[in-house]
Amino acid sequence: MSDGDATPRFSFNLNGRALSIIVIVLILIGIATTSFFVVDQTEEAIVTRLGRYHRTAPPGLHFKLPFGVEQNYNVPTQQIQNMQYGFRVEQAGQNTTFSGADFPEESLMLTGDLNIVDVEWIIQYRIAEPRNWLFNVEDPIKTIRDISQSVVNRLVGDRSIIDVLGDERPQIEIQAQEQMNEVFLGYELGVTITAVRLQNIVPPEGRVQDAFEDVNRAVQDMNRLINEGRQQYNEEIPRARGEAEQVVQIAQGYAAERVNRSRGDAARFTNVLSEYQNDPQTTRTRLYYEMVEDVFLPSQDASGDDELGRSVPDLIDRNLSNFIPLLNLGGAGSNVTGGQR
Amino acid sequence: MKLLPKILTILVVLVVFVVILGPFYIVQEGEQALVIRFGEIISSTKEAGLHFKTPVIDQVTKYSAKIISWDGDPRRMPTSENQFVWVDTTARWKIEDPQLFYRSVTTIERAYSRLDDVIESSVRTIVSGNEIEEAVRDTNLINEIDREQALPSEAEQAIEDDEDLGDTQRDRLEEIADLLTVVDNRSRISDGRQELSNRMLERARGTAAELGIKLEDVVVRQIRYSDDLTESVYDRMVSERLRIAQAYRSYGEGRKQELIGEMENEKRSILSGAYERAEVIRGDADAQAAQIYSQAYQQDAEFFSFWRAIESYRRTMPEFRKTLSTDMQYFDFLYSESGS
Numbered sequence: 180m181s182d183g184d185a186t187p188r189f190s191f192n193l194n195g196r197a198l199s200i201i202v203i204v205l206i207l208i209g210i211a212t213t214s215f216f217v218v219d220q221t222e223e224a225i226v227t228r229l230g231r232y233h234r235t236a237p238p239g240l241h242f243k244l245p246f247g248v249e250q251n252y253n254v255p256t257q258q259i260q261n262m263q264y265g266f267r268v269e270q271a272g273q274n275t276t277f278s279g280a281d282f283p284e285e286s287l288m289l290t291g292d293l294n295i296v297d298v299e300w301i302i303q304y305r306i307a308e309p310r311n312w313l314f315n316v317e318d319p320i321k322t323i324r325d326i327s328q329s330v331v332n333r334l335v336g337d338r339s340i341i342d343v344l345g346d347e348r349p350q351i352e353i354q355a356q357e358q359m360n361e362v363f364l365g366y367e368l369g370v371t372i373t374a375v376r377l378q379n380i381v382p383p384e385g386r387v388q389d390a391f392e393d394v395n396r397a398v399q400d401m402n403r404l405i406n407e408g409r410q411q412y413n414e415e416i417p418r419a420r421g422e423a424e425q426v427v428q429i430a431q432g433y434a435a436e437r438v439n440r441s442r443g444d445a446a447r448f449t450n451v452l453s454e455y456q457n458d459p460q461t462t463r464t465r466l467y468y469e470m471v472e473d474v475f476l477p478s479q480d481a482s483g484d485d486e487l488g489r490s491v492p493d494l495i496d497r498n499l500s501n502f503i504p505l506l507n508l509g510g511a512g513s514n515v516t517g518g519q520r
Numbered sequence: 521m522k523l524l525p526k527i528l529t530i531l532v533v534l535v536v537f538v539v540i541l542g543p544f545y546i547v548q549e550g551e552q553a554l555v556i557r558f559g560e561i562i563s564s565t566k567e568a569g570l571h572f573k574t575p576v577i578d579q580v581t582k583y584s585a586k587i588i589s590w591d592g593d594p595r596r597m598p599t600s601e602n603q604f605v606w607v608d609t610t611a612r613w614k615i616e617d618p619q620l621f622y623r624s625v626t627t628i629e630r631a632y633s634r635l636d637d638v639i640e641s642s643v644r645t646i647v648s649g650n651e652i653e654e655a656v657r658d659t660n661l662i663n664e665i666d667r668e669q670a671l672p673s674e675a676e677q678a679i680e681d682d683e684d685l686g687d688t689q690r691d692r693l694e695e696i697a698d699l700l701t702v703v704d705n706r707s708r709i710s711d712g713r714q715e716l717s718n719r720m721l722e723r724a725r726g727t728a729a730e731l732g733i734k735l736e737d738v739v740v741r742q743i744r745y746s747d748d749l750t751e752s753v754y755d756r757m758v759s760e761r762l763r764i765a766q767a768y769r770s771y772g773e774g775r776k777q778e779l780i781g782e783m784e785n786e787k788r789s790i791l792s793g794a795y796e797r798a799e800v801i802r803g804d805a806d807a808q809a810a811q812i813y814s815q816a817y818q819q820d821a822e823f824f825s826f827w828r829a830i831e832s833y834r835r836t837m838p839e840f841r842k843t844l845s846t847d848m849q850y851f852d853f854l855y856s857e858s859g860s
Contacts, residue, residue, distance in 0.1 A: 199528055202528060227548065227549055227568070228569075229546050229569055229570045230546040230547050230548040230549065230551075230568045230569055230570070231547075231549065231567075231568040231569035231570075232549050232568065284594075284608075284742070285742075287744060288742065288743075288744075289656045289743055289744065289745070290656075291653075291656060291657045291661075291662040291706065292662065292706060293652070293653070293656065293753065294753065294756075294757055295745070295750065295753055295754070295757070310549075313549065313550070314549040314550035314586065315550070315586055315587060316586050316587045316612075317584055317586040317587060317588040317589060318588075318589055321589055321591075322587070322589055322612070325589060325591070325610045325739070325741055326739070328741050328742065329610070329739040329740060329741045329742075332740070332741065332742050332743070333658050333713050333714070333740075334658075336656040336657055336658065336713060336743070337657050337658045337659055337661050337662060337712075338661065338662055338665065339662055339665075340757075342662075342665055346665075347665065362737075365736075366587055366612065366736065382757065383754065383757075385754075386754065386758055387754050387757050387758055387761075389758075390757065390758040390760075390761035390762055390765070391761055393761060393762065393765045394761050394764050394765045394768070396765070397764070397765035397766070397767075397768035397769050398768050400768065400769050400772055401768040401769060401771055401772030401775075402772065403772070404769075404772030404773055404775065404776040405772055405775045405776060405779070407776055408775060408776035408777070408778070408779030408780055408783075409779055411779065411780055411783060412779050412780070412782065412783040412786075415783050415787055416783060416786055416787060416790070419786070419787040419790045419791055420790055422790075422791060422794070423790045423791055423793065423794030424794070425794075426791070426794040426795060426797075426798045427794050427797050427798050427801070429798065430797070430798030430799070430801040430802050431801055433801070433802055433805065434801045434802055434804060434805030434808075435805070437802075437805040437806060437808075437809045438805050438808050438809055438812070440809070441808070441809035441810075441812040441813050442812055444813065444816070445812045445813055445815065445816030445817075446816075448816045448817060448824070448827060449816050449819065451827065452816075452819055452820055452823055452827075455820075455823055456820070459823075463823075463826065466826070466827070466830055467830065467849075467850075468850070470830040470833055470834055471850050473834050474833050474834060474837035474838065475837075475842070475844065492841075492842035492843060492844050493842070493843035493844065494843075494844045494845075494846065495843060495844065495845045495846065496846050
């Protein structure tokens, strides 16, 4: 506006008429360019007249009073917006990249049992009241950040680390959303938190995390050990059953053999006995001589001393008793077999 | 034709007068304004829109009427049990009484530095007057949560698979489960973080009001242990986990030994059972054989002795090296036909 005024003043006397036209044209251009505004489908616009709130404009092309008498502020009321804590999305897309940096000053917090846990979360919010959003709080984004952090900190601080890592997760999300909305309602911030999502909840990096992972490994170890034990069991027991069966079978074989043999022996004895009783004297003598023949015929069983490897018994005359010591000397350890009769 | 430039000139002069010296000023939404004449506050307004003032001599000072954030740096301070923690607080405030604000601090920057002092001192006072748990926790919820899930699912699975699990093992598993939910009952807190925040606000509010400032809230954004304490907390957390890991491993080791023991037990009882059965079978057979033998042999004991002897000779004699003497009855006929 002041530009439009200043230019003609300097050159007014040089060529009054032409410049007057230029000034008028400039003013018209100024009116044309400052009296229209566009509101996107995702937005609503707040229009102030001379600084004072005048109206809210829906999406579309709108007219306003020129030269800054009316000003429009477009606010994206339809869009859900994200805010991250403890991590940052660098570039969202098909392959969302996360910033490698950590933000421990946001994510490290104390739990109720005075442990330390690393919590990352996001919130989603929508500007519900554009007028409040614009005029009630100085730096609404920072306010949302601060309050969200404080609420999540407080909720985590109220629970033990086991609960935070485990079952209480959904509770924290629900309560965080409720409590934040309550606070923002108090500020008349004009914002609705639509979701709080806890992302990564882990023990602090480094040795603490290692220790937590070690518990998982220990569970694996436990399973492995139990399985090893069971495997050994399964290996040995069936084999032992087999061995047992074998021992019993052998015994049964022995038993059958023993009984059968005894029956055989008994039968033979009984048969021979009945013959013997018919004629004891000759049978007895016959049996005796048969035995001696069997026993003293040279056999191949013992350490042989003839050319065929048979053992040939020595025979000593009972009337040549002087021979005995000689033989005894030479044949120490040999058995002198003789009947007692 | 000279009229148009003249009108324009008048217009321009008018605009310049209004804009530069003007009797008007505009207060935007979210602003408040003071009109000051020769250093004296004439009036103040929170109404957005067009307002009048006396040209030239009246100055307008504008302040924000919005809620403003105060963000302190984290401060290291002791709790009542003398543990050092970093406390990070933020606060929200607004200029409630612009006239008083102008008189006492005038600029936002100076207001900030005054607020630094006021809020920090109240935070420090409250934190150092309370135990750390009062500042960390908000309620006694921690003692009320039902913790059903105890074992990690894998452990649960392993135990389900372990079908021949006795009562003693179950007891031991429950011990491990107790280790996992290692939340010992915490002492009850009386106030909690929200209440402490309220008290901080209460303390700071009075002083802030003297500056024309209304404190909306003071909230603890974060509480952290100081670095050396952090290390010892990490130590504790690590040792807690190691204890649990150890419990799992030794449970597994114990279970393995148990299974091996059971195996050994069963193996021995199987084998010895088999031995017993085998011996019984043998003994029965032996007894039966003995009975058969004696039944046969007792028919004629004298003949049995003779029979058994010659049977035995048949078997044993071939094993000996033999030197015979003609003393034997066998040779009786060798020296005389009468056999004497």
